[in-house]
Amino acid sequence: MTTHHTPPPTTPDAWRGRPAAQQPHWPDQELLREVTDGLSRAPALVFPEECDRLRARMAAVARGEAFLLQGGDCAETxxxxxxxxxxxxxRTLLxxxxxxxxxAAVPVVKVGRIAGQYAKPRSRPTETQGDITLPAYRGDAVNGLAFTAADRRPDPRRLRRMYEASAATLNLVRAFATGGYADLHQAHTWNRGFVSDSPAGRRYEELTDAIERSLRFMAACGVAPRELRAVEFFAGHEGLLLDYEAALTRTDPRTGLPYAGSGHLLWIGERTRDLDGAHIAYFSRIRNPIAVKLGPNATADQALAYSEKLNPTAEPGRLTFVVRMGAAAVRDRLPTLVEKVTAQAAPVAWVCDPMHGNTFEAPSGHKTRRFDDILSEVEGFFAVHRALGTHAGGLHVELTGDDVTECIGGDEVLVADLPRRYETACDPxxxxxxxxxxxFLVAQMLRD
Incomplete structure (x- = not known):
């Protein structure tokens, strides 16, 4: 039986009295109210029972009994x-x-950066090209990528498009996950015409050969688990646009408690984790499993304060810390955080985001990341947890199923290749x- 804990006795809208970082300046407030009023009457995109199930899976991650894989676009379009x-x-995530x-013989909890990742925080509110300065692109949920005054004007109607796009995506995800295509017997076909000509693709073919032999053996023994026919797949995104999140917050009729209806797992980003800010206030009052991104300047005292504010009842599976410190800093900065949080018996899942701390600008002007730096941060993350006897709980990556050339290395992508298929709307x-x-490399780390 799921145990429910009563959140603080204030409404989910209590965030409105707090400073809210990284919110768009909507020029038409009346239109914003019209859109959000419409969203508040629309069906939720996810259901409380699904969120509760993910919270139970994340509790297993926090206990060291499972591993989280979360991935998808930097910014959906x-x-x-x-x-x-x-x-x-x-297919890539599967x-x-x-x-x-x-x-690695470990259960994997699968969460996409999908069906809601349409808004991005920015380091600067404006962008200048030549002698023209316009609002920065904040994701398709806010404005357009084209550098024109019309495109860059924040438009609340895009929030409705975000909802519709997320609904369409979730419909497809649910059909994909339960309609037979995710059947483990299909693991070979996921690779067909995809990457079979690469070293990783050939290793994958060898692995699926072994899986097929195991499945034939199980079938011969009369064992055919239903779990092989479908997968659990959850959707997550950064809960950045509070007007949108608040409009989709719904009360669970079973318990009377509020849930974010926009996604199963929401996280607070590095730029919006102010302890007294609006995002912490909103997140503290929803029942979804939630996460906080921690960069290299995060302190152990801050981590403990997040745990106290966001998970005061120390409920397993409620809170995840996603660390994004960079390859050069993770081995030095992470141990103190893990040690102090663990000493306080705060049940959190520790997850590595090896992307955001390793971004740099190539001579061509493209933002990029080195595969070796990404791998180095993951190795450092695992090394810290191995030394402390704690659990390296998961991986959070920005990825695509397309043959893009945005990150250098790994697939022999060179700096000169960046312009060839650089298609991201934001980060590589x-x-x-x-x-x-x-x-494959992370599986080896888990085995070790």
């Missing part, structure tokens, strides 16, 4: 809401999960082959 693009992304599950992502290679 409305134009990419197509069956092919979504299927390629899901292949990575198969590698981790079979290669691992392509499919790089993602699969990373999964």
């Amino acid at each position: 409305f134009a990419a809401v197509t069956a092919d693009a979504i299927n390629r992304k899901l 292949q990575m999960a198969v590698v981790l599950t079979y290669g 992502r691992l392509n499919h082959r790089q993602s699969l290679e990373l999964a």
Whole structure:
């Protein structure tokens, strides 16, 4: 039986009295109210029972009994809401999960950066090209990527498009996960015409050969678990736009408690984790499993304060810390955080985001990341937990199922290749082959 803990006796809208970082300046407030009023009457995108199930899975991650794999676009775009693009992304995550599950013999909790990742925080509110300065692109949920005054004007109607795009994506995800395509017997077909010509692809083919032999053996023994026919797949995003999140907050009729209806797992980003800010206030009052991103300047006292504010009843599976410190800092900065949080018996899942701390600008002007730096941060993350006797709980990566050239290395992508298929709307992502290679390397770390 699921135990429910009563949140603080204030409404989910209590955040409105707090400073809210990284919120768009909506020029038309009346239109914003009209859109959010409409969203408040729309069906929720996810259901409390699903969120409760993910919280139970995240409790297993926090106890060291499972591993979280979370991945997807840096910033989703409305134009990419197509069956092919979504299927390629899901296939990539499923292949990575198969590698981790079979290669390391560990249950994998699968969460996409999907069906809601349409808004991004920015380091500067404006962008200048030549002698023209316009509002920065904040994601398709806010404005357009094209550098024109019309596109860059924040438009609340985009929040409705975000909801519709997320609903369409979740419909496809649910059909994909339960309709037979995610059947483990199909693991070979996920690779067909995909990456079989790469070293990681060939290793994947060898692994699926072994899986097929195991499945035939199980079938011969009369064992055919239903779990092989479908997968649990959850959707998560950064809960950045509080007007949108508040409009989709729903009360669970079973318990009378509030849930964010926009996604199963929401996280607070590095730029919005002010302890007295609006995001912490909102997140403290929803029942979903939640996460906080911690960069290299995060302190152990801050981590303990987040635990106290966001999970005062010390409920397992409620809170995850996603560390994004950079390859050069993770070995030095992470141990104190883990030690002090563990000493306070605060049940959190520790997850590595090896992407955001390793971004730099190439001579061509493209933001990029080195695969070796990404791998180095993951290795450092595992080394810290191994030394402390704690659990390296998961991996949070920006990736795509497409053959992009946005991150250097891993798949032999060179600096000169960056302009060839640099398609991200914001930060560079691992392509499919790089993602699969990373999964094999992480599986080895889990075995070790």
